[in-house]
Amino acid sequence: MSSVKVGLLGLGTVGAGTVNLLERNNDEIARRAGRGIEIIAASTRHPERPRGCSTEGFRVTRDPFEIVDDPETEIIIELIGGYEPARELVLRAIDNGKHVVTANKALIAKHGNEIFEHARSKGVAVAFEAAVAGGIPIIKSIREGLTGNRIEWLAGIINGTANYILSEMFYAGREFGEVLAEAQRLGYAEADPTFDVEGVDAAHKLTILASIAFGIPLQYGNVHVEGIGHVTREDVAYAEQLGYRIKHLGIARQSEDGIELRVHPTLLPERQLLANVDGVMNAVMVMGDAVGPTLYYGAGAGAAPTASAVVADLVDVVRALNVDPEHRVPHLAFQSTALSDAPAMPMASVETAYYLRLEVADQPGVLADITRILGNSGISIEAILQKEPAPGADHVPVILLTHRVFERQMDEAQAQMEALDAVQGRVTRIRSEQLQ
């Protein structure tokens, strides 16, 4: 059988990694797919620049639309990233009857509903394994491997940069800003790290995971997003003393009241596997009602791991080329006519435990005031850690772990605690999850 002809949009790190992988493992891939896969054209804004792959076997152009309109290409790989022109290119490829493979989490999270609708009307596949957690086959595992389950929740470390920073803060006792600057020097973090450290990237990925887990439309706008910028070295150390690790998690949960979608720093018991995922690695824990907890771990970014997911999608699409569209795996795991309209829950109705750190005047009665406020709000305390004041300091940190409460209860209690004369500044508050 002749090779499948592929057009590649974007020859950056992941694009070059994909070219290299298809070349290096050409034989293994064809032994699996039953057909060769051949890149016949690639686009880049800077054809003259040196890059990490050979471009000998295909033509290189500045114009991605030329590739999308080329009648020879059967599958388009979109690795440009961002919203535009990626969206326009993908829609045009679909219009031209081509299948699409993309690693673009922002595009799928924000425009996926439109893109999949369009793909259905044209009978083509849009595959996006590489959009979440790099090389980990998490989309496939949830979408095809757990189809017998009602998924109850999932929680994941889905941004490697944020996890690297928190790991360094834990192991080396360093401050956020210092580690971030180093990560930028080492190339782990982007020059503009906003997407990574403020949780936007994780929110894109969580949006996608939640849709395929629960059978709901993509709804990026409903994700509650907090970054890791306010987590201090002290909080990391106090959490450790209490037997916890702080991780930046994306969490999605479905209950009778609706769907929770949230990205925030989270305390996890140190024995949890997820608490032991360090450095730039990613991992996603998925709780199914039949299978129980499952976990998927691997590299969440980088040229070769992302290319691994791109090629897995390519092989899937190649296998399905001649398959009646209605027999393919649905884009969002559930049949498009069977998506649920479960509402997104406001954070006030979300239930978690809390880590609280208060800086209080070193005087009698303060702890009594704090515990009274918590008690009046129905919040019970699991652990208290009171530290000695630093030499010369007029205040002392008090750390509290609470049991699970609704966020609205904590909002109320926090306002009252901050109104106490003896409490200095804001209360630091980090959610805590047992993941059980």
Added chain:
Amino acid sequence: MSSVKVGLLGLGTVGAGTVNLLERNNDEIARRAGRGIEIIAASTRHPERPRGCSTEGFRVTRDPFEIVDDPETEIIIELIGGYEPARELVLRAIDNGKHVVTANKALIAKHGNEIFEHARSKGVAVAFEAAVAGGIPIIKSIREGLTGNRIEWLAGIINGTANYILSEMFYAGREFGEVLAEAQRLGYAEADPTFDVEGVDAAHKLTILASIAFGIPLQYGNVHVEGIGHVTREDVAYAEQLGYRIKHLGIARQSEDGIELRVHPTLLPERQLLANVDGVMNAVMVMGDAVGPTLYYGAGAGAAPTASAVVADLVDVVRALNVDPEHRVPHLAFQSTALSDAPAMPMASVETAYYLRLEVADQPGVLADITRILGNSGISIEAILQKEPAPGADHVPVILLTHRVFERQMDEAQAQMEALDAVQGRVTRIRSEQLQ
């Protein structure tokens, strides 16, 4: 579209779990598959016995062949286990043009080549996700999620009973025999625990994993199998002092010299995720040349987790019902015409590090003799732990960790050490892996 009609062979724990899961999550499953799935008949040797599921919706028979020959059934689920009559039933179902879903690791490991050949000739699918690691979608992940990779090695905790026993020995400091007896009382271990604790069950599963990872025919006969019966409480404790945990692993590795296939107790560095998989849980680490290390974790046995995998296979088969067989995912991940004939490597050529425990006379010069023998065999030592003799004992344990050597070097050195007058009895020897 009408429901797909399924026949179920075996109404034991997993059979009842499958009936329950299809009933409970009927709606979620149909929303994903696009079609209902309906069990129309089930077989059991003891129809009169009470069981863990309702049998109201289908007919129950003593004769599994009646179900396999029923022209109404499109898919047969085989949950009888063992070699016969499972093999005969599966072959007959295939002859009758039916697709098969099975959880039977022994059957696939031993007769898979014959069964898949038969299935290809008849154009039907045989799915076996439930045969390895229960509910973890490990077959799918390797076979479809990592198709871009050359898989270098995989290592897994793939028998929950053995892992439960080793976990208890570690956390509670108890002896093997004591924990095993308790596991049997609790129902975690079979009345005849041979398959679990001697590694046969793990070897069945490793056989399957190695085939789909490397594209080789199933070759159960080539697996080197050691159980956990000789691991003592003391070895578990000494390993801990050296920073290691002892786990019962199935390991498969491909190199230029051939394929390693081995099941044995193994020391793992305590920071390894795999070293922290406790109790009855399973996990498999897979190293791909592009994706790097990935890990898959979950429940490896039990009614509901195994049913989760059975239903995932059912949904896959339902989706592929009208698909041209050549476009389906190949049974062993690689096209049947493209399997490799890489030879299985003899253990003498396998390279690992070692944990050694010798009981030696408490006299000068013994350690010098031991280190000389190791040195002469080209074995270098990473750590030595010498313990005080127990009160009244005339010998003392010496524990050594070596660097990686060929097993034949260690065989040679072991014989020489055991020939020393000062060394009492056999040398205890457990392989150690860094998994990097």
